[in-house]
Amino acid sequence: MYPNLNNNHVTIELLRGHGDSLEITSEDLEFLTIEFLQGHGGSLEVTSEDLEFFCSSSPLEDKTIAVYLQKYKTKKMKFVRVYSDFIEELDFPIPGVESAERKFTRDIEEVQKTDIQKDSLHHLIRSRSCKLSGKINQMYKTLKEGTLDPTLQNIRKYKSLVKNAKIKVLKEMEVILCTCSASGHFILKENLDILQCVIDEAGMCFELDTLVPLVCHTPKQVVLIGDHKQLRPIVQEPRVKQLGADISLMEKYQGTAHTLSIQYRMVRVAKYLVDQRKVKPEDVAILSQYKLQCNIIHKMLQKTHPKIKVQTIIKSQGSEWDYVLLSTVRSLPEDEIPETPGKSWRRTNLGFIEDENQMNVGITRAMQGLIIIGNRNLLKTCKIWRKLLEHFENIHAVIPADQFLAKGAQKTKKTSS
Structure with a gap:
């Protein structure tokens, strides 16, 4: 049914365990890649353009992953968080362009409260570290102030600047953090060569969401991390649930999972x-x-x-x-x-x-x-x-x-x- 998952050149690893797996995966991200390459006898050529995807079911989990990655500065791991167009439009609405109406979810509200400027793509392209930031900020300012008419030509020129800046920043990164659905964005799909895809809290992801980064990017290795014994994907419609929509891809593959032996969060109830x-x-x-x-x-x-x-x-x-x-x-x-x-x-x-x-x-x-x-x-x-x-x-x-x-x-x- 899913040719990418049945491909002999694709390795699927499942890490199963209780508690937050982030505490080990962020530390062992490079180890997983090295182990994968050794398993192939070192025959796989890795270039500077090969990237790792770290996907999750919500933007809030991206934040947690980013916090852990920031702890490993000695490894000099370059990473960026990629949000949906909707969240970017909330921060930088384009004058004269109507944004798609969407119901605010808890995740979006929490993201709005969070300081995401430091490592998010749509903020990085507007920072001093990006060479195109000056042109982007100047054009956005003139559009916002009305000194530049929001004509179709000017809007296309602005969007082209933003797109080129994003591609340039993405090419400089080693790890991309995003939700499974955001991984299907055309900028990521058309400009990145993904070596490894790590999906955290995979037991809570809808099967179709999990398939987005796998089908769009065909990574050489797929790592699903989570616990199918915890929360399943939330399905409100009973008839859809009866069809198995609340069963994640990880649960379907759980028979081949590697169980984590170390529990980082489960504690003995002996302290008060x-x-x-x-x-x-x-x-x-x-x-x-x-x-x-x-x-x-x-x-x-x-x-x-x-x-x-x-x-x-x-x-x-x-x-x-x-x-x-x-x-x-x-x-x-x-x-x-x-x-x-x-x-x-x-x-x-x-x-x-x-x-x-x-x-x-x-x-x-x-x-x-x-x-x-x-x-x-x-x-x-x-x-x-x-x-x-x-x-x-x-x-x-x-x-x-x-x-x-x-x-x-x-x-x-x-x-x-």
Whole structure:
């Protein structure tokens, strides 16, 4: 069905594991390429024009990847972030040209709040480091001020300047960061020779989105990174879901995946936030599977701790914090919980708690400390939660809520004295 994936000259690697894979992939990006070349006996000729694609499902994940790549300055890895035309038009609208109307998504709103000028393509071509920036900025200024009429000829001339500048900057890069859909942009498709394509959070990408960089660029090596046991692609239409649209390409290939043995974010629930000193509010997040619960918690914290992040587990995919409090919400008196509950009872009383994908995401967002708040007896009616709780009990990481606060207060008092 997909000739590029069945090509003998194309190698597909799957890296599967819990937690954020970015922490290893950014460090091992070059290693993956070297390993690939050695696997071919060094017979593949690599030129300065060969590039690596690092794709993701959203612009927010591009930001996270960029942060990690910036940490490895000793490798002098040149990278650029490529956004869609829509986001570029938000920053630099062309006078006299109507922009396509599009509904603002959470990702676009977050991108607008983010400082993307340093490493994004549409800002780099307007910076001093680009030789054509002077002409671009001057022409844009005259168009904006109205001293130059936005005629079809002038608009085409301006767009031609922008296009040539983008091609020049792209040719100087080693790594291109973009979403899967943005990778199909004609400037990337017509001017780049991609050696390797790395797709992060591949378990959350629609199969068709994943295929965009593979079909448009036919890279020699494809690396899919993610965890198909976490969130699947979100499909709202039931009939489309029945056809398998929520199954990612990574899940279809997961039988050949290499499982990562090191977990960078999953921690033992043995530390408590109250034991720590100088924890910044922005390093703490409260997660829940229910929007209503998040809204109530957000209102309670708004006046005293507005910087603490409160959001649903689905929205937390791809993010990480030092400390995470996970609220499971559901609760029942012990005498109302049957010894052998049926599927219908669990569906009514557990709801989203039984969703293994959301559970997997929720418990892997913390880098230093994780606290799960819930009804132990109710959670144990779910097989996967029962196994997790038994593990935590074996390492003495499960305690009643009233004792947790009391012990935490005593420990803090003793430590600070």
